[in-house]
Amino acid sequence: MKNYITILISILTLSFANAQESKPLRKVETIEIQTSAQCEDCKERIENGLNYTKGVVFAELNDDTKKVTVKYKTSVISAQQIRQKISEIGYSADDVKATEPGLNKLPACCKPGGME
Amino acid sequence: MKKKILSIVTFTFISIVSIAQMKGIVYGSSSQVRETIFGAKLYFTHNKSGVLTDKEGQFEVILPKNLPDTLIVSAIGYIPDTIIVDKKDRFISLEITLYSEQLLREVVVAIKKETHSVSRMKTLQVEQISSGELRKAACCNLSESFETNASVDVNITDAVSGAKKIQMMGLDGVYTQIQMENIPYLRGLESSFGLSSISGTWIESIQITKGTGNVVNGYESMAGLINLELKKPLEMERLFVNTYANRFGRLETNLNAGHKINEKWSTGWMAHSSGMFGEMDNNKDGFRDLPKGNNNALLSRWNYRGTKFESQFGINGYLDTKYGGQTGFTTNNPNNLYGVQIQSKHIDVFAKTGFLFEKRPYQSIGVVYNLKYQTVDAKFGNRNFEGEEKRGYINAIFDGIIGNTNRKIKAGLSLVYVDMMQHLDSNKTLPLKNDRIEVVPGIFGEFTNIGMRLNTVLGARVDYHNLFGWQFSPRLHSKYALTEKTDIRFTVGKGWRVPNFMMDNISLLATSRSWLVNQKLQPEISWNTGTSLVHEFKLFDRKASLVLDLYHIEFVNQLIVDRDSIVNSIVFKNLQGRSFSNSFQTEFSFSPLKNLDIRLAYKLLDVRTLYGGEVQQQVMLPKHRGFINVGYKTRDKRWEYDATCTVFGQSRLPQAILGDGSYSTNNKSQVYPMINAQVTHTYKLWEFYLGGENLTNFKQKSPIIDSANPFGSKFDATRIWGPIMGINVYAGFRYSIHRKKQK
Numbered sequence: 001m002k003n004y005i006t007i008l009i010s011i012l013t014l015s016f017a018n019a020q021e022s023k024p025l026r027k028v029e030t031i032e033i034q035t036s037a038q039c040e041d042c043k044e045r046i047e048n049g050l051n052y053t054k055g056v057v058f059a060e061l062n063d064d065t066k067k068v069t070v071k072y073k074t075s076v077i078s079a080q081q082i083r084q085k086i087s088e089i090g091y092s093a094d095d096v097k098a099t100e101p102g103l104n105k106l107p108a109c110c111k112p113g114g115m116e
Numbered sequence: 117m118k119k120k121i122l123s124i125v126t127f128t129f130i131s132i133v134s135i136a137q138m139k140g141i142v143y144g145s146s147s148q149v150r151e152t153i154f155g156a157k158l159y160f161t162h163n164k165s166g167v168l169t170d171k172e173g174q175f176e177v178i179l180p181k182n183l184p185d186t187l188i189v190s191a192i193g194y195i196p197d198t199i200i201v202d203k204k205d206r207f208i209s210l211e212i213t214l215y216s217e218q219l220l221r222e223v224v225v226a227i228k229k230e231t232h233s234v235s236r237m238k239t240l241q242v243e244q245i246s247s248g249e250l251r252k253a254a255c256c257n258l259s260e261s262f263e264t265n266a267s268v269d270v271n272i273t274d275a276v277s278g279a280k281k282i283q284m285m286g287l288d289g290v291y292t293q294i295q296m297e298n299i300p301y302l303r304g305l306e307s308s309f310g311l312s313s314i315s316g317t318w319i320e321s322i323q324i325t326k327g328t329g330n331v332v333n334g335y336e337s338m339a340g341l342i343n344l345e346l347k348k349p350l351e352m353e354r355l356f357v358n359t360y361a362n363r364f365g366r367l368e369t370n371l372n373a374g375h376k377i378n379e380k381w382s383t384g385w386m387a388h389s390s391g392m393f394g395e396m397d398n399n400k401d402g403f404r405d406l407p408k409g410n411n412n413a414l415l416s417r418w419n420y421r422g423t424k425f426e427s428q429f430g431i432n433g434y435l436d437t438k439y440g441g442q443t444g445f446t447t448n449n450p451n452n453l454y455g456v457q458i459q460s461k462h463i464d465v466f467a468k469t470g471f472l473f474e475k476r477p478y479q480s481i482g483v484v485y486n487l488k489y490q491t492v493d494a495k496f497g498n499r500n501f502e503g504e505e506k507r508g509y510i511n512a513i514f515d516g517i518i519g520n521t522n523r524k525i526k527a528g529l530s531l532v533y534v535d536m537m538q539h540l541d542s543n544k545t546l547p548l549k550n551d552r553i554e555v556v557p558g559i560f561g562e563f564t565n566i567g568m569r570l571n572t573v574l575g576a577r578v579d580y581h582n583l584f585g586w587q588f589s590p591r592l593h594s595k596y597a598l599t600e601k602t603d604i605r606f607t608v609g610k611g612w613r614v615p616n617f618m619m620d621n622i623s624l625l626a627t628s629r630s631w632l633v634n635q636k637l638q639p640e641i642s643w644n645t646g647t648s649l650v651h652e653f654k655l656f657d658r659k660a661s662l663v664l665d666l667y668h669i670e671f672v673n674q675l676i677v678d679r680d681s682i683v684n685s686i687v688f689k690n691l692q693g694r695s696f697s698n699s700f701q702t703e704f705s706f707s708p709l710k711n712l713d714i715r716l717a718y719k720l721l722d723v724r725t726l727y728g729g730e731v732q733q734q735v736m737l738p739k740h741r742g743f744i745n746v747g748y749k750t751r752d753k754r755w756e757y758d759a760t761c762t763v764f765g766q767s768r769l770p771q772a773i774l775g776d777g778s779y780s781t782n783n784k785s786q787v788y789p790m791i792n793a794q795v796t797h798t799y800k801l802w803e804f805y806l807g808g809e810n811l812t813n814f815k816q817k818s819p820i821i822d823s824a825n826p827f828g829s830k831f832d833a834t835r836i837w838g839p840i841m842g843i844n845v846y847a848g849f850r851y852s853i854h855r856k857k858q859k
Binding site: 041047048056057058059071 | 750799800856
């Protein structure tokens, strides 16, 4: 009997734990991503690149923190895909590094160390 | 002995302590370099005198007794900075870095590009309209570029020719000097129809200066100065296309292309073509509400940038034909209808050369050259006007400093040559001629002093006109920074111009009233004085600003167009008695949300002259005017909404004899609103816009007097105070490939 109860409790605990992890996302989410943007041109590239991406409601880069606030529809695009898009434009997004082809497309002032 | 040593030690200690001072070094940082600043000023807020940095950028300043205090550091071309200094900061050494205005403008303004702003830095009161603001309305030609602005009004002066003129401080556009990149423009024969020769899509920004402008720009700015900055080859779009159509049948297309040839050379091309194909007569008076016709212009400009020498030159051509008057009117006119036919064309060559001195970066010499040939042929029914003008202009300016960059000096020479021919009614019994050759050499000087809080610009020019003699025009502008957020400006200056009574008033040919000129017309001279207050503040933690200005213009002499003395004539004469303009304007701007801008303005105009024996308000000029503009841009930057509402108060109308022979009784106009709105959608390189003008469909009833008998003595199409056409709907698109910044 004791064993049975233990098993039952562990199953219930596990299911609760799982339930917390698979809590459904809201239809529209807002996230903040740290980018390697340096200047006005960078801000335009990131914002324009994201604003025309399917699923993004809007993207706004903060000039002081260089973090981009993105509001997006979860059914169309995911946060990781957004970071991937930023890296394709040529900038790092949180822990995702900028891609080589993206970096090469940027003018000198936008590459890391370009504004110094 | 011990006492002595103690006293010496004490004395030394006290002296060290009492002369509390601070020293340091000031650097200036711009996008290219970071170096020490010579002549940067450092001063405390409660201490009037300050110190300047030496050649190595070093300074030593004595700390005031009352600490903490704020130390202000400023230098020309850099954004000033402040440091709070406390007792504990004695004996410290500071390293201060100031950032270049150019650099910071790029970064700071990027937070939200202000499309419309009143300059805080300039000594004169300058309002700036940037390309962002020009996008808010259709802006296909220059007259439409002022639709969202409260300081400059655009009016139609008659019901048949489609002529549009600007107005500043209640005075006709001829009293405002218009320049294209500091080259006088739209004067002489182009004063009435010239606004359609520049397309709004050619313009990068517009600076509106109230009060007489700098003496460097000439003597003709009496009410104000409008400077048009056209797009430059290296900053303009690589390719730009704009197409526009409206419900009246107007079609327009514009094309711009900027190209970098090599490190030193670049070129820009701008083309504009528009046509009015619709036959519109909404008020059913038998006359076209807008003339038909077409309008084409082309501008080509070239830039050369070397190490010691810079130059720009360009050529601009324009051809405009209009057919107005009764519906059905064509050039051969088989049915003898009343027609208005106007053809204007010009060819204009301009050049600017600049010489820089390597060893003296604060000195330069610039020369501006301009050659222009223009003709205007206008026929209003049976009356005709022919005009031809050849013009040459040279202006050489030396720019330098005295001692340090806080004292600037400009001096120069100018020469104007004009060969003007204007003939009126040559086929009638009383022809009028106004031919003249003008040679006007001039010399000018301007001294600018940048103080801690007070900036002063004092200038004077002396010109010798071959027909009218010596003219001396002094001008003073000053700006006092009352607080970091408030500026007070004061200006007083004299301006003058030689009137062209025919071209300046060409709309008055749209009537059978005879033109009488019995005197030799003298140059128009006026004194303009004014004061303004610009205050920036936070309202509910959001950015807001308030501008108040008051100007008084007093004419010493003026060309008087008197429509009141003799009922069926227009008398042109010199001023007798007083003529003045008082204008008061207040403008409040506020951004309640990050992407929402609101502007409210009120203007009071009191413009009076001795007309018909009485000092009366100028005709067709409302005394009160209200204005509100709201602009909203969505967060994803894809949609932009803009709406403007202007309310025009009542104005005085000249007395007229109506078609049935009776005199007009109600000589006052109605109060009416003018509402315009536009929606713009951006998609990558494309922009689509849809808008409306005069959304309340307000029309002036019966704008033409005796429209049934256009060749009769009572015909008068000049008594216009409101819109003739009703609601307008337009749509268009723009495609632009911008130039990416390369560093």
